[in-house]
Amino acid sequence: MKVLVAVKRVVDYNVKVRVKADNSGVDLANVKMSMNPFCEIAVEEAVRLKEKGVASEIVVVSVGPSGAQEQLRTALALGADRAVLVESNDELNSLAVAKALKAIVDKEQPQLVILGKQAIDSDNNQTGQMLAALTGYAQGTFASKVEVAGDKVNVTREIDGGLQTVALNLPAIVTTDLRLNEPRYASLPNIMKAKKKPLEILTPDALGISTASTVKTLKVEAPAARSAGIKVKSVAELVEKLKNEAKVI
Amino acid sequence: MAILVIAEHNNGALGAATLNTVAAAQKIGGDIAVLVAGQNVGGVAEAAAKIAGVAKVLVADNAAYAHQLPENVAPLIAELGKGYSHVLAPATTNGKNFLPRVAALLDVDQISEIIEVVSADTFKRPIYAGNAIATVQSSAAVKVITVRGTGFDAVAAEGGSAAVEAVSGPADAGKSAFVGEELAKSDRPELTAAKIVVSGGRGMGNGDNFKILYSLADKLGAAVGASRAAVDAGFVPNDMQVGQTGKIVAPQLYVAVGISGAIQHLAGMKDSKVIVAINKDEEAPIFQVADYGLVADLFEAVPELEKAV
Numbered sequence: 004m005k006v007l008v009a010v011k012r013v014v015d016y017n018v019k020v021r022v023k024a025d026n027s028g029v030d031l032a033n034v035k036m037s038m039n040p041f042c043e044i045a046v047e048e049a050v051r052l053k054e055k056g057v058a059s060e061i062v063v064v065s066v067g068p069s070g071a072q073e074q075l076r077t078a079l080a081l082g083a084d085r086a087v088l089v090e091s092n093d094e095l096n097s098l099a100v101a102k103a104l105k106a107i108v109d110k111e112q113p114q115l116v117i118l119g120k121q122a123i124d125s126d127n128n129q130t131g132q133m134l135a136a137l138t139g140y141a142q143g144t145f146a147s148k149v150e151v152a153g154d155k156v157n158v159t160r161e162i163d164g165g166l167q168t169v170a171l172n173l174p175a176i177v178t179t180d181l182r183l184n185e186p187r188y189a190s191l192p193n194i195m196k197a198k199k200k201p202l203e204i205l206t207p208d209a210l211g212i213s214t215a216s217t218v219k220t221l222k223v224e225a226p227a228a229r230s231a232g233i234k235v236k237s238v239a240e241l242v243e244k245l246k247n248e249a250k251v252i
Numbered sequence: 253m254a255i256l257v258i259a260e261h262n263n264g265a266l267g268a269a270t271l272n273t274v275a276a277a278q279k280i281g282g283d284i285a286v287l288v289a290g291q292n293v294g295g296v297a298e299a300a301a302k303i304a305g306v307a308k309v310l311v312a313d314n315a316a317y318a319h320q321l322p323e324n325v326a327p328l329i330a331e332l333g334k335g336y337s338h339v340l341a342p343a344t345t346n347g348k349n350f351l352p353r354v355a356a357l358l359d360v361d362q363i364s365e366i367i368e369v370v371s372a373d374t375f376k377r378p379i380y381a382g383n384a385i386a387t388v389q390s391s392a393a394v395k396v397i398t399v400r401g402t403g404f405d406a407v408a409a410e411g412g413s414a415a416v417e418a419v420s421g422p423a424d425a426g427k428s429a430f431v432g433e434e435l436a437k438s439d440r441p442e443l444t445a446a447k448i449v450v451s452g453g454r455g456m457g458n459g460d461n462f463k464i465l466y467s468l469a470d471k472l473g474a475a476v477g478a479s480r481a482a483v484d485a486g487f488v489p490n491d492m493q494v495g496q497t498g499k500i501v502a503p504q505l506y507v508a509v510g511i512s513g514a515i516q517h518l519a520g521m522k523d524s525k526v527i528v529a530i531n532k533d534e535e536a537p538i539f540q541v542a543d544y545g546l547v548a549d550l551f552e553a554v555p556e557l558e559k560a561v
Contacts, residue, residue, distance in 0.1 A: 019515060020380045029384050096361045097352070123496065126379055127364045132322065132352035141323050141427040144349050147490070157431065162345045163499075165435040165491055169321065171428045181480070181497055182490055217392035218361040221374065224385050229522065232543040234534075238556040241528065241546050245561075249526045249543065251505040252448070252472060252561055 004114035004151075004173075006049045006058040009104055010042040010078055012071040013124045026222040029124075038074040041119025043081075044179040047186040048149060049117055050082035057151050060084050062111055066103045068092050072202060079197035080189035086202040091214060097125070099207075099214040101133035106210040108138055113174065115156065120145050120178040131178035141171035145180040253282030253372060256310075256333055258341040258351070259300050263290045263318065266299040268445050269342035271406035274303055276399040277340055278407065279369035283307045286414070287332060289325050289421075291318035297416050304408040309416045316424035320346055323428045326353035328421030333358060333394050337372070343398040343500075351398055360392035365500075367403030381496040381519035401444060402502035402523060436489050440466075443492065446475035448505045449521070451494055454481035455510020455531065455550055462488060464551070465509060468558045477501065477521075479511045495520035510550050513538025530554065 014020060015035040023030050038046075052058040063083040065071040068090070075086035089103045108116060116138075121128035135142035143149070143158030147166065150157045151173075159168045161180045189197070207214050235241045245252045255277040260267030270286070277284045285308040286300045297311040310332065316324045333339040333354060341347035343365045355362035367385075368376035374389045375397065443449065450469045452462055462476070469476045477494040478487065494501055496519035506524035511517060513529070513536055521527070522541055529542035530553050539545040546553060 014380070016516070020383050022384050029380055098356060098359075098361045101356060121497070124380055126381065126496070127362075128348050129352035129355070129362050129364060132349065133356035133362075135322070136326060136353040136356035139427075142349075142353065144322075145345060160345075161490055162433075163491060165433065165489070167319075167433045168431040169319075169428055170431050172426075182484070216361055218363060218388050218390045221387045221389050223379070224387070226378070226382060226385050226522075229527075229541050229543075232527070232539070232541075232545060234539070234545045234547065236546075238546065238548075238553055238560055241544055242557065242560040244544055245505070245526070245528070249505075251526050 004058055005060045005062065005111065006052060007108065007111055007113035007116045008045050008049045008061060008063045008078065008083065009116070009118045009130070010046065010063055010065050010074050011039040011122045012036050012065065012067055012074045013039045013122050016040055016123055022223055022225045026224055028223050036070065038077055039119050039122045041121060041179050043186040044181070044183050045117040045119050046078045046081050046083060047184045048179060051184065052151065053082065062087060062113065064089070064104065064107050066091065066095060066100045075202055076197050077189060079200040080194045081187060085200055088202065088204045089207060089210065090204055091207050093214055095214055096216045096218060097127045097129035098133055099216060101130050101137055102212045103207055103210060104134050105137040106212055115174065116176045118176070118178045120180055131176050135176040138176070140174050140176050142176045143169055143171050144178045146177050147180050147182045149177055149183065253280070253337040254335070255280060255282050255284050255338040255340060256336040257284060257286045258329060258339070258347065259286050259288045259296065260342045260344050260346060261288060261290060261293065261296045263293055264295065266296050267342070267344065268406065268442070269344050269401045270300070271303065271409060272401035272404045273340050273342045273399045274305060275404040275407045276366065276369060277338070278305050280338055280372050282337065285310055287312065287329065289317040289320065289328060291315050301414040301416050302410050302412050304411040306412050306414040309414045310419045311416060312419050312421055314420070319430040320350060321428050321430065322350035322353045323425040326350050326357060327425070329354045330357035331421055332419065336394060338395045338397065340397050340399055343400050347398050351396060355396040358394050358396065360394055360396055361390070362396045362398070363388055363390060364398050365400040366397055367400050381515050382522065383515065400500060402500055436491050440469060441473065441475045443475045443477055443499050444501055447503055448472045448474035449477050449501050449503045450474045450507045450509065451477035451479065451511060452482055452487070452509050453479035453511030454485060456482060456487055459487040464554045468554055471558050471561060479517050508538050508542070509554060511538055512536045513541065
């Protein structure tokens with residue numbers, strides 16, 4: 004079966020971001036960008052499905068700026084067969100991305116779509132669920148285990164109290180949680196081979212979708228800083244402070 | 253304005269996160285209705301009707317809603333939601349699962365994990381693992397929002413007397429089925445609601461060593477959490493994880509033991525009132541947010557702390 008994987012170009016998770024002085028956003032100039040960590044897990048899962056003989060083709064798609072080609076090449080180096088970029092330099096909300104992905108799903112007709120559970124920049128945790136609504140497919144969010152069995156996929160989900168397993172009819176949407184797998188690294192020969200794999204570039208206009216949004220960002224501020232704490236010398240001093248100064252125990 | 257709050261529950265009991273979400277709804281202002289969707293949820297509906305400030309409780313009792321599968325409850329909520337200015341759900345795994353599906357069915361953007369209500373259409377929410385706070389404004393006809401519980405003080409669970417009304421919605425969509433559940437058992441307070449949280453990280457060394465944290469937690473009446481490193485190493489189950497990708501907590505006291513303090517962990521606990529760090533590495537970033545830091549071997553300091561409190 005065909006598997007579609009969505010990936011996002013985001014600021015690298017190790018970067019400590021800074022808010023711009025004019026409060027218009029976060030300063031991303033000259034900051035290291037990477038594939039969103041949850042998207043790496045999504046790519047890895049698709050590649051493992053292919054290695055097991057479950058998936059026959061992996062198409063990786065990104066919706067975003069032209070720079071996202073870099074992340075698509077990474078996905079190709081990890082084992083995806085071809086890539087599609089829906090190029091837009093606008094700041095897109097999850098619904099707009101879900102609509103673009105819906106257009107690609109209509110075109111490609113995958114049996115399984117894998118996304119990360121959230122992007123570490125917007126922290127929205129929406130796109131997979133929205134794509135499921137737009138396509139009418141079942142959704143398996145926060146997946147820590149995915150097993151395709153015939154025309155169904157069993158997804159074990161990480162929920163607040165533990166784990167839950169659901170059976171979804173295919174085609175279905177799955178979003179990955181951290182413990183689904185450990186993503187591999189791309190090898191140098193595979194990085195070279197990935198340069199030759201096909202990468203198609205489309206635009207939202209060509210797909211006939213609107214990227215208009217009902218939500219706008221008014222400002223972005225740094226969070227309130229915590230006042231500096233102190234180092235205590237002993238457990239006795241710590242307990243004394245907690246009891247008499249902070250009064251929390 | 254009328255606000256629809258989706259209740260968090262397990263068919264048997266009302267989830268505490270519902271009370272924080274009603275608090276956010278009160279800040280927005282307007283008549284508040286609570287929807288309880290599930291199976292045999294009479295008891296939950298009764299509890300919801302007693303919440304202070306709730307005008308009406310809608311009950312959708314149907315086997316199709318038993319496990320709140322989003323394929324079944326999202327169409328129900330979207331249909332009901334058309335009659336409201338706001339639809340709110342707690343930012344629990346349940347709320348995060350079905351609400352974006354509701355938003356897309358209504359063709360509106362969703363606002364995730366608000367921590368403050370500025371006005372009826374303007375909200376604050378953390379982005380970039382809590383390293384920035386965005387103020388966002390919605391022009392959507394129905395504002396679909398998840399609420400971060402730690403951002404709002406819970407309303408009283410008693411004192412209200414809302415009318416209970418049955419509603420019905422679409423039947424089982426037939427796209428998904430509940431197979432099973434494996435819930436972690438614990439007698440300690442729930443992590444997101446505890447007044448004190450004791451958390452362990454990679455420095456604990458192994459799962460067995462968490463015993464000293466459990467024992468300290470029991471003495472303090474605290475919940476026990478963990479960093480991603482401790483979960484990934486298999487020391488403890490993943491529902492104990494505190495952080496950007498785990499649970500967000502804001503207790504009175506957070507004790508971080510053997511946790512270095514990565515950005516992703518801080519995102520889950522830096523709104524705690526008092527933070528204590530116990531770490532043998534005095535350069536660990538956790539000391540930059542800790543009110544009280546103790547540079548010491550945790551295997552000596554934790555038992556000593558337990559004796560002293």
